[in-house]
Amino acid sequence: MGRWYWRRAYALTALALAAALPAGALAAGCGAKSATPNTKELILATTTSVKDSGLLDQVVLPAFKAAHPGISVKTIAVGSGEAIAMGRRGDADVLVVHSPKDEEAFMAAGDGTLRLPIAYNYFTIVGPKSDPAGVAKAAGAADAFKAIADKGATFISRGDKSGTDTKELNLWNLAGLTADPKGEPPGSWYVKSGQGMGETLQIASEKQGYTLTDVATYLSMKHDLQLVPLLKESPDLKNQYDVVIVSQLKHATANAAGAELLAAYLTSPEGQAAIGAYGLDTYGQALFFPDANTLGATAK
Amino acid sequence: MDLIGRGLVEALRLLVHGDGAVYQIALRSLYVSGIALVLSLAIGVPLGASIALNDFPGRRLAVALVNTGMGVPPVVVGLVVSMFLWRTGPLGFIHFMYTVKAMMIAQVLIALPIVAGLSLAALQQLDAGLRLQILALGADRRQSFRLLLREVRVPLMAAVMAAFGGVISEVGAVMMVGGNIEGQTQVLTTGIVQQTRMGDFAAAISLSIILLVLTFATNYAMTIIQQRGRRVA
Numbered sequence: 393m394g395r396w397y398w399r400r401a402y403a404l405t406a407l408a409l410a411a412a413l414p415a416g417a418l419a420a421g422c423g424a425k426s427a428t429p430n431t432k433e434l435i436l437a438t439t440t441s442v443k444d445s446g447l448l449d450q451v452v453l454p455a456f457k458a459a460h461p462g463i464s465v466k467t468i469a470v471g472s473g474e475a476i477a478m479g480r481r482g483d484a485d486v487l488v489v490h491s492p493k494d495e496e497a498f499m500a501a502g503d504g505t506l507r508l509p510i511a512y513n514y515f516t517i518v519g520p521k522s523d524p525a526g527v528a529k530a531a532g533a534a535d536a537f538k539a540i541a542d543k544g545a546t547f548i549s550r551g552d553k554s555g556t557d558t559k560e561l562n563l564w565n566l567a568g569l570t571a572d573p574k575g576e577p578p579g580s581w582y583v584k585s586g587q588g589m590g591e592t593l594q595i596a597s598e599k600q601g602y603t604l605t606d607v608a609t610y611l612s613m614k615h616d617l618q619l620v621p622l623l624k625e626s627p628d629l630k631n632q633y634d635v636v637i638v639s640q641l642k643h644a645t646a647n648a649a650g651a652e653l654l655a656a657y658l659t660s661p662e663g664q665a666a667i668g669a670y671g672l673d674t675y676g677q678a679l680f681f682p683d684a685n686t687l688g689a690t691a692k
Numbered sequence: 693m694d695l696i697g698r699g700l701v702e703a704l705r706l707l708v709h710g711d712g713a714v715y716q717i718a719l720r721s722l723y724v725s726g727i728a729l730v731l732s733l734a735i736g737v738p739l740g741a742s743i744a745l746n747d748f749p750g751r752r753l754a755v756a757l758v759n760t761g762m763g764v765p766p767v768v769v770g771l772v773v774s775m776f777l778w779r780t781g782p783l784g785f786i787h788f789m790y791t792v793k794a795m796m797i798a799q800v801l802i803a804l805p806i807v808a809g810l811s812l813a814a815l816q817q818l819d820a821g822l823r824l825q826i827l828a829l830g831a832d833r834r835q836s837f838r839l840l841l842r843e844v845r846v847p848l849m850a851a852v853m854a855a856f857g858g859v860i861s862e863v864g865a866v867m868m869v870g871g872n873i874e875g876q877t878q879v880l881t882t883g884i885v886q887q888t889r890m891g892d893f894a895a896a897i898s899l900s901i902i903l904l905v906l907t908f909a910t911n912y913a914m915t916i917i918q919q920r921g922r923r924v925a
Contacts, residue, residue, distance in 0.1 A: 398748040444890045466790045468871045590889035613891030645779040
Protein backbone atom coordinates (compact mmCIF):
# COMPACT_ATOMS: atom_id res chain seq x y z
CA MET A 393 0.00 0.00 0.00
CA GLY A 394 1.83 3.06 -1.20
CA ARG A 395 1.24 6.47 0.21
CA TRP A 396 -0.93 7.44 -2.75
CA TYR A 397 -3.32 4.63 -1.93
CA TRP A 398 -3.79 6.04 1.55
CA ARG A 399 -4.08 9.64 0.39
CA ARG A 400 -6.82 8.63 -2.01
CA ALA A 401 -8.50 6.63 0.77
CA TYR A 402 -8.47 9.63 3.12
CA ALA A 403 -9.69 11.99 0.43
CA LEU A 404 -12.61 9.72 -0.45
CA THR A 405 -13.52 9.30 3.23
CA ALA A 406 -13.44 13.05 3.77
CA LEU A 407 -15.65 13.59 0.70
CA ALA A 408 -18.09 10.93 1.88
CA LEU A 409 -18.32 12.54 5.33
CA ALA A 410 -18.77 16.00 3.81
CA ALA A 411 -21.65 14.68 1.75
CA ALA A 412 -23.15 12.59 4.53
CA LEU A 413 -23.29 15.28 7.22
CA PRO A 414 -25.61 17.74 5.49
CA ALA A 415 -27.66 14.85 4.14
CA GLY A 416 -27.91 13.43 7.63
CA ALA A 417 -28.88 16.79 9.06
CA LEU A 418 -31.61 17.13 6.45
CA ALA A 419 -32.89 13.65 7.18
CA ALA A 420 -32.86 14.35 10.90
CA GLY A 421 -34.78 17.56 10.36
CA CYS A 422 -37.39 15.83 8.21
CA GLY A 423 -37.48 12.92 10.60
CA ALA A 424 -38.24 15.10 13.59
CA LYS A 425 -41.08 16.92 11.89
CA SER A 426 -42.86 13.85 10.65
CA ALA A 427 -42.37 11.98 13.91
CA THR A 428 -45.36 10.56 15.69
CA PRO A 429 -45.49 9.62 19.34
CA ASN A 430 -44.92 6.05 20.41
CA THR A 431 -48.23 5.41 22.17
CA LYS A 432 -47.01 2.24 23.85
CA GLU A 433 -44.39 4.11 25.83
CA LEU A 434 -44.89 6.88 28.38
CA ILE A 435 -41.85 8.72 29.66
CA LEU A 436 -42.50 10.14 33.11
CA ALA A 437 -39.90 12.62 34.27
CA THR A 438 -40.02 13.13 38.00
CA THR A 439 -37.94 14.21 40.94
CA THR A 440 -35.63 12.04 42.96
CA SER A 441 -37.65 12.75 46.11
CA VAL A 442 -40.81 11.29 44.57
CA LYS A 443 -38.97 8.30 43.20
CA ASP A 444 -37.02 7.63 46.39
CA SER A 445 -40.14 7.77 48.51
CA GLY A 446 -41.33 4.69 46.66
CA LEU A 447 -44.74 6.19 45.92
CA LEU A 448 -44.46 5.57 42.18
CA ASP A 449 -42.97 2.10 42.20
CA GLN A 450 -45.18 0.74 44.95
CA VAL A 451 -48.51 2.49 44.44
CA VAL A 452 -48.99 4.53 41.29
CA LEU A 453 -47.24 2.49 38.61
CA PRO A 454 -48.65 -0.94 39.54
CA ALA A 455 -52.18 0.50 39.60
CA PHE A 456 -51.62 2.27 36.28
CA LYS A 457 -50.19 -0.87 34.71
CA ALA A 458 -53.18 -2.89 35.85
CA ALA A 459 -55.56 -0.37 34.29
CA HIS A 460 -53.54 0.20 31.11
CA PRO A 461 -51.39 -2.87 30.43
CA GLY A 462 -50.51 -1.75 26.92
CA ILE A 463 -48.55 1.29 28.07
CA SER A 464 -45.03 0.89 29.39
CA VAL A 465 -44.18 3.70 31.79
CA LYS A 466 -40.54 4.73 31.96
CA THR A 467 -39.82 6.69 35.10
CA ILE A 468 -36.78 8.90 34.82
CA ALA A 469 -35.86 10.38 38.19
CA VAL A 470 -33.81 13.53 37.94
CA GLY A 471 -34.10 16.91 39.63
CA SER A 472 -37.17 19.08 38.89
CA GLY A 473 -34.95 21.36 36.83
CA GLU A 474 -33.83 18.57 34.54
CA ALA A 475 -37.31 17.06 34.38
CA ILE A 476 -38.71 20.37 33.16
CA ALA A 477 -35.82 20.67 30.69
CA MET A 478 -36.69 17.22 29.37
CA GLY A 479 -40.28 18.36 28.93
CA ARG A 480 -39.11 21.44 27.11
CA ARG A 481 -37.18 19.25 24.66
CA GLY A 482 -40.10 16.92 24.21
CA ASP A 483 -38.11 14.02 25.66
CA ALA A 484 -40.67 13.43 28.39
CA ASP A 485 -44.44 13.03 28.05
CA VAL A 486 -45.55 13.85 31.56
CA LEU A 487 -43.86 15.47 34.55
CA VAL A 488 -44.44 15.05 38.26
CA VAL A 489 -42.46 17.87 39.83
CA HIS A 490 -42.53 20.31 42.72
CA SER A 491 -41.09 23.54 41.42
CA PRO A 492 -44.02 25.97 41.06
CA LYS A 493 -42.19 28.92 39.51
CA ASP A 494 -40.45 26.76 36.90
CA GLU A 495 -43.73 25.00 36.16
CA GLU A 496 -45.46 28.35 35.62
CA ALA A 497 -42.73 29.41 33.19
CA PHE A 498 -43.09 26.05 31.45
CA MET A 499 -46.82 26.50 31.01
CA ALA A 500 -46.49 30.14 29.98
CA ALA A 501 -44.08 29.18 27.21
CA GLY A 502 -46.66 26.78 25.84
CA ASP A 503 -44.63 23.67 26.56
CA GLY A 504 -47.37 22.14 28.70
CA THR A 505 -51.08 21.78 28.11
CA LEU A 506 -52.29 20.91 31.59
CA ARG A 507 -50.99 21.35 35.09
CA LEU A 508 -52.82 19.88 38.08
CA PRO A 509 -51.97 19.62 41.78
CA ILE A 510 -51.70 16.07 43.07
CA ALA A 511 -50.54 16.16 46.66
CA TYR A 512 -48.44 18.12 49.07
CA ASN A 513 -46.27 17.46 52.04
CA TYR A 514 -43.94 19.54 54.07
CA PHE A 515 -40.29 20.11 53.97
CA THR A 516 -38.55 20.02 57.27
CA ILE A 517 -35.31 21.52 58.53
CA VAL A 518 -33.17 18.82 60.09
CA GLY A 519 -29.99 19.35 62.01
CA PRO A 520 -27.82 18.20 64.89
CA LYS A 521 -29.52 17.43 68.17
CA SER A 522 -27.54 20.22 69.84
CA ASP A 523 -29.18 22.76 67.49
CA PRO A 524 -26.54 25.49 67.82
CA ALA A 525 -28.56 28.00 65.79
CA GLY A 526 -31.77 27.53 67.78
CA VAL A 527 -33.85 26.49 64.77
CA ALA A 528 -36.40 24.66 66.92
CA LYS A 529 -37.40 27.98 68.51
CA ALA A 530 -37.79 29.82 65.21
CA ALA A 531 -41.18 31.21 64.19
CA GLY A 532 -40.98 29.91 60.65
CA ALA A 533 -38.60 28.63 58.02
CA ALA A 534 -37.36 32.06 56.94
CA ASP A 535 -36.56 32.96 60.56
CA ALA A 536 -34.82 29.62 61.04
CA PHE A 537 -32.67 30.27 57.99
CA LYS A 538 -31.79 33.72 59.28
CA ALA A 539 -30.76 32.18 62.60
CA ILE A 540 -28.54 29.65 60.82
CA ALA A 541 -26.87 32.39 58.77
CA ASP A 542 -26.37 34.59 61.82
CA LYS A 543 -24.73 31.77 63.70
CA GLY A 544 -22.71 30.71 60.68
CA ALA A 545 -23.80 27.13 61.29
CA THR A 546 -22.98 24.59 58.57
CA PHE A 547 -25.81 24.26 56.06
CA ILE A 548 -25.78 21.67 53.30
CA SER A 549 -27.64 22.64 50.15
CA ARG A 550 -28.73 20.36 47.31
CA GLY A 551 -27.25 22.80 44.80
CA ASP A 552 -28.75 20.90 41.86
CA LYS A 553 -31.73 22.98 40.64
CA SER A 554 -34.13 20.42 42.09
CA GLY A 555 -37.48 21.41 43.57
CA THR A 556 -35.99 21.18 47.05
CA ASP A 557 -33.07 23.37 46.02
CA THR A 558 -35.37 25.98 44.48
CA LYS A 559 -37.46 26.06 47.65
CA GLU A 560 -34.38 26.45 49.78
CA LEU A 561 -32.98 29.33 47.72
CA ASN A 562 -36.37 31.00 47.87
CA LEU A 563 -36.28 30.80 51.67
CA TRP A 564 -32.84 32.44 51.81
CA ASN A 565 -34.32 35.23 49.73
CA LEU A 566 -37.31 35.55 52.09
CA ALA A 567 -34.92 35.62 55.04
CA GLY A 568 -33.27 38.65 53.48
CA LEU A 569 -29.90 37.02 52.83
CA THR A 570 -29.93 37.12 49.04
CA ALA A 571 -30.98 39.71 46.48
CA ASP A 572 -32.83 37.34 44.17
CA PRO A 573 -34.66 34.04 44.73
CA LYS A 574 -32.07 32.08 42.77
CA GLY A 575 -29.01 33.39 44.57
CA GLU A 576 -26.97 31.61 47.22
CA PRO A 577 -26.10 33.11 50.57
CA PRO A 578 -22.46 34.06 51.01
CA GLY A 579 -20.26 32.38 53.56
CA SER A 580 -18.17 29.26 53.87
CA TRP A 581 -20.75 27.74 56.20
CA TYR A 582 -22.96 27.21 53.11
CA VAL A 583 -22.00 23.95 51.40
CA LYS A 584 -23.43 22.60 48.14
CA SER A 585 -23.54 18.86 47.65
CA GLY A 586 -24.80 18.89 44.06
CA GLN A 587 -26.43 15.54 44.69
CA GLY A 588 -29.72 13.92 45.64
CA MET A 589 -31.54 14.19 48.94
CA GLY A 590 -30.16 10.96 50.35
CA GLU A 591 -26.54 11.90 49.75
CA THR A 592 -27.15 15.44 51.01
CA LEU A 593 -28.65 14.11 54.25
CA GLN A 594 -25.63 11.88 54.75
CA ILE A 595 -23.26 14.79 54.26
CA ALA A 596 -25.29 16.85 56.74
CA SER A 597 -25.19 13.99 59.21
CA GLU A 598 -21.42 13.57 58.89
CA LYS A 599 -20.75 17.29 59.19
CA GLN A 600 -23.46 17.75 61.85
CA GLY A 601 -24.96 20.56 59.83
CA TYR A 602 -28.46 21.68 58.89
CA THR A 603 -30.31 20.92 55.71
CA LEU A 604 -33.74 21.26 54.18
CA THR A 605 -35.30 17.91 53.35
CA ASP A 606 -38.60 16.36 52.39
CA VAL A 607 -40.12 14.26 55.12
CA ALA A 608 -40.29 11.03 53.09
CA THR A 609 -36.56 10.79 52.35
CA TYR A 610 -35.66 11.70 55.91
CA LEU A 611 -37.97 9.07 57.37
CA SER A 612 -36.58 6.34 55.14
CA MET A 613 -33.02 7.14 56.19
CA LYS A 614 -33.61 8.17 59.80
CA HIS A 615 -31.98 5.10 61.33
CA ASP A 616 -28.66 5.82 59.67
CA LEU A 617 -28.54 9.56 60.33
CA GLN A 618 -27.50 11.59 63.34
CA LEU A 619 -29.97 14.36 62.57
CA VAL A 620 -33.28 15.33 64.14
CA PRO A 621 -36.18 17.24 62.62
CA LEU A 622 -36.19 20.70 64.15
CA LEU A 623 -38.86 22.66 62.35
CA LYS A 624 -41.86 20.97 60.83
CA GLU A 625 -45.09 21.98 59.11
CA SER A 626 -44.51 25.68 59.02
CA PRO A 627 -46.68 27.19 56.23
CA ASP A 628 -43.64 28.42 54.32
CA LEU A 629 -42.37 24.84 54.17
CA LYS A 630 -45.29 23.53 52.13
CA ASN A 631 -44.13 21.32 49.24
CA GLN A 632 -46.68 21.03 46.45
CA TYR A 633 -46.39 18.28 43.83
CA ASP A 634 -48.02 18.80 40.45
CA VAL A 635 -48.53 16.72 37.33
CA VAL A 636 -47.81 18.51 34.05
CA ILE A 637 -48.74 17.17 30.62
CA VAL A 638 -46.25 18.08 27.90
CA SER A 639 -47.84 19.76 24.88
CA GLN A 640 -48.17 17.52 21.86
CA LEU A 641 -48.84 20.63 19.76
CA LYS A 642 -45.39 21.94 20.46
CA HIS A 643 -43.62 18.57 20.65
CA ALA A 644 -44.92 16.17 18.05
CA THR A 645 -43.35 13.14 19.71
CA ALA A 646 -45.03 13.64 23.08
CA ASN A 647 -47.45 10.87 24.02
CA ALA A 648 -50.19 13.19 25.26
CA ALA A 649 -52.82 10.46 25.26
CA GLY A 650 -50.83 8.35 27.70
CA ALA A 651 -49.97 11.40 29.77
CA GLU A 652 -53.64 12.27 30.10
CA LEU A 653 -54.41 8.75 31.34
CA LEU A 654 -51.73 9.03 34.02
CA ALA A 655 -52.85 12.49 35.08
CA ALA A 656 -56.42 11.21 35.22
CA TYR A 657 -55.40 8.36 37.51
CA LEU A 658 -53.36 10.59 39.81
CA THR A 659 -56.25 13.01 40.31
CA SER A 660 -58.98 10.37 40.48
CA PRO A 661 -60.56 9.46 43.84
CA GLU A 662 -58.86 6.03 43.82
CA GLY A 663 -55.50 7.52 42.94
CA GLN A 664 -55.80 10.22 45.56
CA ALA A 665 -56.84 7.69 48.22
CA ALA A 666 -53.89 5.46 47.35
CA ILE A 667 -51.48 8.40 47.54
CA GLY A 668 -52.91 9.47 50.89
CA ALA A 669 -52.57 5.99 52.34
CA TYR A 670 -48.96 5.55 51.34
CA GLY A 671 -46.51 5.34 54.21
CA LEU A 672 -49.05 4.73 56.95
CA ASP A 673 -47.96 1.15 57.59
CA THR A 674 -44.23 1.65 57.16
CA TYR A 675 -43.74 4.95 58.90
CA GLY A 676 -46.93 5.38 60.87
CA GLN A 677 -47.67 8.63 59.06
CA ALA A 678 -48.81 9.58 55.58
CA LEU A 679 -46.03 10.89 53.39
CA PHE A 680 -48.26 12.81 51.01
CA PHE A 681 -51.51 14.72 51.52
CA PRO A 682 -53.70 14.49 48.42
CA ASP A 683 -55.11 17.81 47.24
CA ALA A 684 -56.18 17.41 43.63
CA ASN A 685 -59.68 18.62 44.41
CA THR A 686 -58.58 21.91 45.93
CA LEU A 687 -58.72 24.69 43.36
CA GLY A 688 -55.87 27.12 43.59
CA ALA A 689 -53.77 24.61 45.46
CA THR A 690 -50.80 25.12 43.16
CA ALA A 691 -48.56 27.00 45.50
CA LYS A 692 -46.66 30.19 44.86
CA MET B 693 -18.45 -2.58 60.28
CA ASP B 694 -21.92 -3.56 61.38
CA LEU B 695 -23.23 -2.15 58.13
CA ILE B 696 -20.92 -4.36 56.09
CA GLY B 697 -21.94 -7.36 58.17
CA ARG B 698 -25.59 -6.60 57.57
CA GLY B 699 -24.81 -6.19 53.88
CA LEU B 700 -23.19 -9.62 53.72
CA VAL B 701 -26.12 -11.24 55.48
CA GLU B 702 -28.56 -9.43 53.18
CA ALA B 703 -26.57 -10.55 50.12
CA LEU B 704 -26.67 -14.19 51.17
CA ARG B 705 -30.36 -13.91 51.96
CA LEU B 706 -31.12 -12.43 48.55
CA LEU B 707 -29.14 -15.08 46.73
CA VAL B 708 -30.44 -18.03 48.72
CA HIS B 709 -34.06 -16.94 48.56
CA GLY B 710 -33.68 -16.42 44.83
CA ASP B 711 -34.97 -12.87 44.94
CA GLY B 712 -36.36 -12.43 41.44
CA ALA B 713 -35.63 -8.73 41.22
CA VAL B 714 -31.98 -9.13 42.18
CA TYR B 715 -31.45 -12.00 39.72
CA GLN B 716 -33.04 -9.91 37.01
CA ILE B 717 -30.71 -6.98 37.72
CA ALA B 718 -27.62 -9.21 37.84
CA LEU B 719 -28.53 -11.01 34.63
CA ARG B 720 -29.21 -7.72 32.91
CA SER B 721 -25.76 -6.42 33.95
CA LEU B 722 -24.12 -9.50 32.46
CA TYR B 723 -26.29 -9.40 29.34
CA VAL B 724 -25.63 -5.74 28.56
CA SER B 725 -21.92 -5.83 29.32
CA GLY B 726 -21.44 -9.23 27.70
CA ILE B 727 -22.94 -8.21 24.40
CA ALA B 728 -21.14 -4.87 24.51
CA LEU B 729 -17.87 -6.71 25.09
CA VAL B 730 -18.42 -9.13 22.19
CA LEU B 731 -19.29 -6.27 19.82
CA SER B 732 -16.35 -4.17 20.92
CA LEU B 733 -14.04 -7.16 20.39
CA ALA B 734 -15.48 -7.81 16.93
CA ILE B 735 -14.75 -4.23 15.92
CA GLY B 736 -11.81 -3.40 18.17
CA VAL B 737 -9.44 -6.30 17.54
CA PRO B 738 -9.45 -5.99 13.73
CA LEU B 739 -9.18 -2.22 14.11
CA GLY B 740 -6.21 -2.50 16.45
CA ALA B 741 -4.60 -5.11 14.25
CA SER B 742 -4.98 -3.07 11.07
CA ILE B 743 -3.32 -0.10 12.75
CA ALA B 744 -0.57 -2.24 14.24
CA LEU B 745 0.25 -4.26 11.15
CA ASN B 746 -0.06 -1.66 8.37
CA ASP B 747 1.99 1.39 7.72
CA PHE B 748 0.05 4.39 6.44
CA PRO B 749 0.39 8.15 6.66
CA GLY B 750 -1.09 9.43 9.91
CA ARG B 751 -0.58 6.10 11.66
CA ARG B 752 0.90 7.68 14.77
CA LEU B 753 -2.05 10.06 14.96
CA ALA B 754 -4.40 7.09 14.72
CA VAL B 755 -2.58 5.35 17.57
CA ALA B 756 -2.70 8.56 19.63
CA LEU B 757 -6.44 8.88 19.04
CA VAL B 758 -7.09 5.30 20.06
CA ASN B 759 -5.00 5.72 23.18
CA THR B 760 -6.82 8.92 24.07
CA GLY B 761 -10.09 7.08 23.59
CA MET B 762 -9.12 4.81 26.48
CA GLY B 763 -9.15 7.82 28.76
CA VAL B 764 -12.40 9.44 27.67
CA PRO B 765 -14.70 9.74 30.69
CA PRO B 766 -17.55 7.23 30.32
CA VAL B 767 -20.05 9.84 31.45
CA VAL B 768 -19.05 12.03 28.50
CA VAL B 769 -19.72 9.07 26.19
CA GLY B 770 -23.10 8.73 27.89
CA LEU B 771 -23.91 12.39 27.32
CA VAL B 772 -22.94 12.27 23.63
CA VAL B 773 -24.94 9.06 23.04
CA SER B 774 -27.91 10.65 24.84
CA MET B 775 -27.75 13.70 22.60
CA PHE B 776 -27.97 11.45 19.56
CA LEU B 777 -30.73 9.22 20.91
CA TRP B 778 -33.02 11.85 22.43
CA ARG B 779 -36.30 12.22 20.59
CA THR B 780 -35.11 15.59 19.37
CA GLY B 781 -31.73 14.19 18.37
CA PRO B 782 -30.71 12.95 14.92
CA LEU B 783 -31.31 9.31 15.83
CA GLY B 784 -34.40 9.91 17.93
CA PHE B 785 -36.66 8.11 15.50
CA ILE B 786 -35.16 4.70 16.36
CA HIS B 787 -36.55 5.04 19.91
CA PHE B 788 -33.52 3.52 21.59
CA MET B 789 -33.39 5.98 24.47
CA TYR B 790 -34.00 4.46 27.91
CA THR B 791 -33.63 0.90 26.60
CA VAL B 792 -30.90 -1.69 27.09
CA LYS B 793 -29.91 -1.22 23.44
CA ALA B 794 -28.83 2.33 24.20
CA MET B 795 -26.82 1.07 27.17
CA MET B 796 -25.09 -1.47 24.95
CA ILE B 797 -24.21 1.23 22.41
CA ALA B 798 -22.70 3.41 25.12
CA GLN B 799 -20.74 0.50 26.57
CA VAL B 800 -19.43 -0.54 23.14
CA LEU B 801 -18.14 2.99 22.61
CA ILE B 802 -16.43 2.91 26.01
CA ALA B 803 -14.86 -0.52 25.52
CA LEU B 804 -13.82 -0.06 21.88
CA PRO B 805 -10.78 2.18 22.44
CA ILE B 806 -9.58 -0.07 25.29
CA VAL B 807 -9.76 -3.17 23.12
CA ALA B 808 -8.26 -1.48 20.07
CA GLY B 809 -5.49 0.24 22.00
CA LEU B 810 -4.38 -2.77 23.98
CA SER B 811 -4.57 -5.20 21.08
CA LEU B 812 -2.56 -2.89 18.88
CA ALA B 813 0.06 -2.59 21.60
CA ALA B 814 0.10 -6.36 21.96
CA LEU B 815 0.62 -6.92 18.25
CA GLN B 816 3.29 -4.25 17.98
CA GLN B 817 5.26 -6.14 20.61
CA LEU B 818 5.65 -9.11 18.29
CA ASP B 819 8.90 -9.57 16.46
CA ALA B 820 8.52 -8.18 12.93
CA GLY B 821 10.39 -11.21 11.67
CA LEU B 822 7.64 -13.52 12.93
CA ARG B 823 5.09 -11.96 10.62
CA LEU B 824 7.43 -12.15 7.65
CA GLN B 825 8.12 -15.80 8.40
CA ILE B 826 4.41 -16.65 8.59
CA LEU B 827 3.81 -14.93 5.27
CA ALA B 828 6.88 -16.55 3.75
CA LEU B 829 5.56 -19.98 4.71
CA GLY B 830 2.57 -19.30 2.47
CA ALA B 831 -0.10 -18.07 4.86
CA ASP B 832 -2.75 -15.75 3.43
CA ARG B 833 -3.90 -12.59 5.29
CA ARG B 834 -6.61 -14.34 7.31
CA GLN B 835 -4.38 -17.22 8.35
CA SER B 836 -1.56 -14.90 9.36
CA PHE B 837 -4.02 -12.75 11.34
CA ARG B 838 -5.28 -15.79 13.27
CA LEU B 839 -1.78 -17.07 13.97
CA LEU B 840 -0.61 -13.68 15.21
CA LEU B 841 -3.62 -13.39 17.49
CA ARG B 842 -2.76 -16.73 19.00
CA GLU B 843 0.75 -15.48 19.65
CA VAL B 844 -0.57 -12.51 21.63
CA ARG B 845 -3.18 -14.45 23.56
CA VAL B 846 -1.89 -13.31 26.99
CA PRO B 847 -1.97 -9.52 26.44
CA LEU B 848 -5.08 -9.85 24.27
CA MET B 849 -7.00 -11.59 27.06
CA ALA B 850 -5.74 -8.86 29.37
CA ALA B 851 -7.34 -6.37 26.97
CA VAL B 852 -10.60 -8.34 27.08
CA MET B 853 -10.59 -8.34 30.87
CA ALA B 854 -9.74 -4.64 31.02
CA ALA B 855 -12.61 -3.83 28.65
CA PHE B 856 -15.03 -6.05 30.57
CA GLY B 857 -13.99 -4.50 33.85
CA GLY B 858 -14.48 -1.07 32.35
CA VAL B 859 -18.06 -1.68 31.21
CA ILE B 860 -19.44 -3.88 33.99
CA SER B 861 -18.42 -1.27 36.56
CA GLU B 862 -19.64 1.70 34.58
CA VAL B 863 -22.45 3.75 36.11
CA GLY B 864 -22.61 7.29 34.66
CA ALA B 865 -23.26 6.49 31.01
CA VAL B 866 -25.74 3.66 31.62
CA MET B 867 -27.60 5.85 34.10
CA MET B 868 -27.92 8.60 31.50
CA VAL B 869 -28.89 6.55 28.47
CA GLY B 870 -30.79 3.86 30.33
CA GLY B 871 -32.56 5.94 32.95
CA ASN B 872 -32.19 3.31 35.69
CA ILE B 873 -35.78 2.20 35.21
CA GLU B 874 -36.77 -0.61 37.54
CA GLY B 875 -37.62 -3.77 35.69
CA GLN B 876 -36.34 -2.41 32.39
CA THR B 877 -32.89 -0.82 32.46
CA GLN B 878 -31.65 -1.10 36.01
CA VAL B 879 -28.33 -2.89 36.34
CA LEU B 880 -26.16 -3.68 39.36
CA THR B 881 -24.21 -0.43 39.35
CA THR B 882 -27.20 1.87 38.95
CA GLY B 883 -29.12 -0.29 41.42
CA ILE B 884 -26.40 0.35 43.99
CA VAL B 885 -26.75 4.10 43.44
CA GLN B 886 -30.53 3.89 43.80
CA GLN B 887 -30.38 1.88 47.03
CA THR B 888 -27.80 4.26 48.48
CA ARG B 889 -29.98 7.24 47.60
CA MET B 890 -32.91 5.62 49.32
CA GLY B 891 -30.81 5.03 52.40
CA ASP B 892 -30.96 1.23 52.17
CA PHE B 893 -27.26 0.59 52.71
CA ALA B 894 -27.63 -3.12 53.38
CA ALA B 895 -29.23 -3.58 49.96
CA ALA B 896 -26.57 -1.42 48.34
CA ILE B 897 -23.77 -3.43 49.93
CA SER B 898 -25.40 -6.72 49.00
CA LEU B 899 -25.64 -5.62 45.36
CA SER B 900 -22.00 -4.54 45.52
CA ILE B 901 -20.99 -7.96 46.80
CA ILE B 902 -22.97 -9.67 44.04
CA LEU B 903 -21.30 -7.42 41.46
CA LEU B 904 -17.84 -8.20 42.79
CA VAL B 905 -18.52 -11.93 42.87
CA LEU B 906 -19.83 -11.91 39.30
CA THR B 907 -16.88 -9.88 38.06
CA PHE B 908 -14.45 -12.19 39.84
CA ALA B 909 -16.08 -15.33 38.44
CA THR B 910 -16.05 -13.98 34.88
CA ASN B 911 -12.47 -12.82 35.16
CA TYR B 912 -11.41 -16.16 36.65
CA ALA B 913 -12.82 -17.94 33.61
CA MET B 914 -11.06 -15.52 31.28
CA THR B 915 -7.81 -15.91 33.22
CA ILE B 916 -7.95 -19.66 32.73
CA ILE B 917 -8.16 -19.09 28.98
CA GLN B 918 -5.34 -16.61 29.19
CA GLN B 919 -2.99 -18.78 31.19
CA ARG B 920 -3.72 -22.10 29.52
CA GLY B 921 -0.54 -24.09 29.04
CA ARG B 922 1.67 -21.48 30.63
CA ARG B 923 3.73 -21.54 33.75
CA VAL B 924 5.80 -18.57 34.86
CA ALA B 925 6.62 -16.05 32.08
